[in-house]
Amino acid sequence: MTETASTDTAYPGLPAESPMGAPLDWAWLRGAKSEWGVHPKPSPRGLTLMDIATGTYADVPDAPRDRSMAPRGCDVDTDTPDMGYILNGKTDMWSDNVMELYEEAVARQWSATRDIPWGDLQELPSDVEHAMCQLCTVLCEVEMIAADLPAKWMWRMNHDFIEAKMFLCTQINDEARHAEVFRKRALANGGGLLLSRSGPTSLLRTIIEAKTYTQATALMHLLGEGLVLDIFRMGELIAPTDVEKRIFRMCMQDEARHVAYGTMHLRYAVEHDPDVAEEIHEALDHGETVLTDFATAPDISTALAVLLARGTEDVETKGFPLLMELNKKQFTSYLARCERAGVSRLERTKIPLDLLGIDPATIRTAAA
Amino acid sequence: MQIDTTGFFEALAAEMNAHPDRYRLYGEADMDPVLVMRRPDGDFRVRLHFAELRCEDITEVDESETPLSDFQLDGDLEAWEGMFGDIRANGSATGLWTINSLALMGDKIVVAGNDPMGTDKFSRFNQTLQEFLDGAARLDRAATAS
Numbered sequence: 001m002t003e004t005a006s007t008d009t010a011y012p013g014l015p016a017e018s019p020m021g022a023p024l025d026w027a028w029l030r031g032a033k034s035e036w037g038v039h040p041k042p043s044p045r046g047l048t049l050m051d052i053a054t055g056t057y058a059d060v061p062d063a064p065r066d067r068s069m070a071p072r073g074c075d076v077d078t079d080t081p082d083m084g085y086i087l088n089g090k091t092d093m094w095s096d097n098v099m100e101l102y103e104e105a106v107a108r109q110w111s112a113t114r115d116i117p118w119g120d121l122q123e124l125p126s127d128v129e130h131a132m133c134q135l136c137t138v139l140c141e142v143e144m145i146a147a148d149l150p151a152k153w154m155w156r157m158n159h160d161f162i163e164a165k166m167f168l169c170t171q172i173n174d175e176a177r178h179a180e181v182f183r184k185r186a187l188a189n190g191g192g193l194l195l196s197r198s199g200p201t202s203l204l205r206t207i208i209e210a211k212t213y214t215q216a217t218a219l220m221h222l223l224g225e226g227l228v229l230d231i232f233r234m235g236e237l238i239a240p241t242d243v244e245k246r247i248f249r250m251c252m253q254d255e256a257r258h259v260a261y262g263t264m265h266l267r268y269a270v271e272h273d274p275d276v277a278e279e280i281h282e283a284l285d286h287g288e289t290v291l292t293d294f295a296t297a298p299d300i301s302t303a304l305a306v307l308l309a310r311g312t313e314d315v316e317t318k319g320f321p322l323l324m325e326l327n328k329k330q331f332t333s334y335l336a337r338c339e340r341a342g343v344s345r346l347e348r349t350k351i352p353l354d355l356l357g358i359d360p361a362t363i364r365t366a367a368a
Numbered sequence: 369m370q371i372d373t374t375g376f377f378e379a380l381a382a383e384m385n386a387h388p389d390r391y392r393l394y395g396e397a398d399m400d401p402v403l404v405m406r407r408p409d410g411d412f413r414v415r416l417h418f419a420e421l422r423c424e425d426i427t428e429v430d431e432s433e434t435p436l437s438d439f440q441l442d443g444d445l446e447a448w449e450g451m452f453g454d455i456r457a458n459g460s461a462t463g464l465w466t467i468n469s470l471a472l473m474g475d476k477i478v479v480a481g482n483d484p485m486g487t488d489k490f491s492r493f494n495q496t497l498q499e500f501l502d503g504a505a506r507l508d509r510a511a512t513a514s
Contacts, residue, residue, distance in 0.1 A: 044419070045396060096485075104396075108397075110395075233468055233491070234472065235468075236462075236463055236464065236466050237464070249494070249495050252468070253492055253495060256488055256491030263484060264484070267484075326472075329472060
């Protein structure tokens with residue numbers, strides 16, 4: 001039994017008009033039908049979104065009645081304007097871990113200005129500095145797609161899914177910081193930004209032009225961010241100094257949070273609306289082709305190979321063989337993520353598994 | 369100190385809990401990993417319970433309890449000794465001996481888990497876990513100083 005905010009007879013004797021003669025409405029004080037007195041208990045770290053998901057405030061509707069910016073759980077006037085939302089189903093953007101991920105994002109923010117030991121940068125051999133700067137150029141370019149893409153869709157998401165929108169706001173902020181930190185690194189050590197060519201932009205265009213948000217998130221979170229996450233995971237191998245290691249380590253944690261949201265959103269969508277699986281597959285059919293072009297684009301693969309070999313001298317004997325091994329792991333990780341999301345790509349993928357030496361059975365077993 | 373003992377991990381937990389500022393950069397972390405050290409005479413499994421900026425509990429668990437963790441890091445005792453040896457020699461894990469690189473390469477220590485929301489905590493809280501493991505070097509320094 002829930003208690004409502006007030007009754008029509010509460011606070012008798014209130015004035016009906018303002019001192020200027022305008023009619024007054026006291027409905028918020030004595031007429032609201034929303035739930036009152038839920039008393040959430042703070043957890044040890046403070047009052048989290050999970051703590052306040054209590055009573056009717058915990059109910060996230062599958063198909064919200066209203067399409068306004070009224071906060072979920074309040075008493076909404078029937079004549080509130082429609083905001084024109086087109087993503088009005090919970091399956092459109094929800095993920096069961098989204099509240100935890102929001103709290104995590106807020107608790108684990110860092111500063112590209114203060115938390116990177118910029119003063120420890122060392123002069124590097126010219127080829128290594130060039131390779132680092134080229135990688136930073138690519139990362140500066142691709143990171144902001146994970147800000148632009150949610151921004152494109154968020155204003156079309158029903159406001160009852162506020163926690164999902166709040167999480168996407170943290171993602172946008174994270175990606176701004178990633179663009180910042182890689183731009184700073186490119187300029188900070190005597191180098192600068194280098195080449196931008198069509199490979200990355202083709203992938204970004206595919207993502208931003210996706211027809212639905214679910215397709216977009218499959219392309220961005222599973223494919224794009226998943227690929228970048230694995231580049232960050234390689235950080236220990238490609239970073240020339242502790243400065244770059246710190247950068248990759250901090251970015252990796254943020255990126256993993258974004259991938260966790262995307263993976264679990266797609267899983268939620270497929271579990272509750274199986275028809276959406278084909279929509280995701282269609283997007284990934286095209287996306288994988290573009291992804292392969294991106295991952296093997298010359299400006300990226302050569303820069304990574306030089307970093308892995310610690311210079312151009314051993315790029316053929318050390319750099320490229322190690323890069324091939326890591327590419328195999330990137331694509332394996334991607335396919336495993338698809339399994340976890342409930343959209344198995346093993347029978348349908350455009351990625352040349354034989355060429356890469358990827359055994360689908362291993363992925364199936366690992367993801368089971 | 370022998371690494372396949374709860375005493376070793378309790379010492380790491382005490383080291384972490386005594387220095388919350390070291391972990392503040394990474395932020396709060398909630399995770400329950402199990403580390404599995406494969407030994408010929410029976411495996412050692414220890415569950416670590418992290419909450420906010422602390423490691424709140426260390427428990428030796430058996431195989432049946434392992435899947436209840438967020439994720440497992442599983443490798444031969446020799447691999448774990450190699451990792452802690454690198455940490456002790458360098459003050460913190462380097463290159464291929466970081467827990468991230470070990471799991472990425474997957475030839476010495478693998479990351480596994482039944483729950484995708486749990487398994488991905490390995491990457492989300494990776495640096496908190498690494499800092500915790502790097503505590504082995506600080507324990508050594510403290511032991512030498514005392």
